[in-house]
Amino acid sequence: MSLSRFAAIAVAAVVVLAGAGHAPAVADEKGHVQKKAEVVASQTSLAQAIAAAEQQTGGRAATIKLRQRDGAYLYRVKTVTNDRTVAVIVDAKTGKVVRTREPGVMTRFVRFFDNDDKEDFDRLAASPTTLVAAIAAAEQQTGGKAIEAELEDEHDTARFEIEVAKDNAVQKVVVDPTTGKVLDVGKAKRRGHDR
Secondary structure (H helix, E strand, O other): OOHHHHHHHHHHHHHHHHHHHHHHHHHHHHHHHHHHHHHHHHOOOHHHHHHHHHHHHOOEEEEEEEEEEOOEEEEEEEEEOOOOEEEEEEEOOOOOEEEEEOOOHHHHHHHHHHOHHHHHHHHHHHOOOOHHHHHHHHHHHHOOEEEEEEEEEEOOEEEEEEEEEEOOEEEEEEEOOOOOOEEEEEEOOOOOOOO
16 A cells, blocks of 8 residues: 555544544533533522522622532632632532632732732622623523532723523623623523533
């Protein structure tokens, strides 16, 4: 067999294998989204996890994400106050706080100069709409279940972005923190498999 013929066969095999691997990845992503939606619907809701985190820290929730770790689903809720940020881990099955984690010394040193946490708190304090209310608006608008939510700052404008799962698809819903009204609904861009 000539070298060029071997190279052509090798390239064709790579293309076929790459294409064959793509379909299961898409199916796996849909299954993963569906599993997250089932967990959120049947166990502790995002609103319940946020309430537990806010009660634990006395802060306001800025983000909530659902993750699977060692077979268990956990919510990671970032709460902020005027002087600190705390990551609160809530068990999705029981709704109980598993642990809290404050930033380490180096992170606090960097944040002293960065002010992102203070800006998050200022935006949340100025917002009459809570993350829980933004989630409720997104779910009502789409008829789906929220799987993640966060306060975002785009072009110096604060907004809540909520990912909502429905029918094995994920939509990104943007909610105005001042009015609590839905501004936009679109297809969510998936940045990673565990998202």
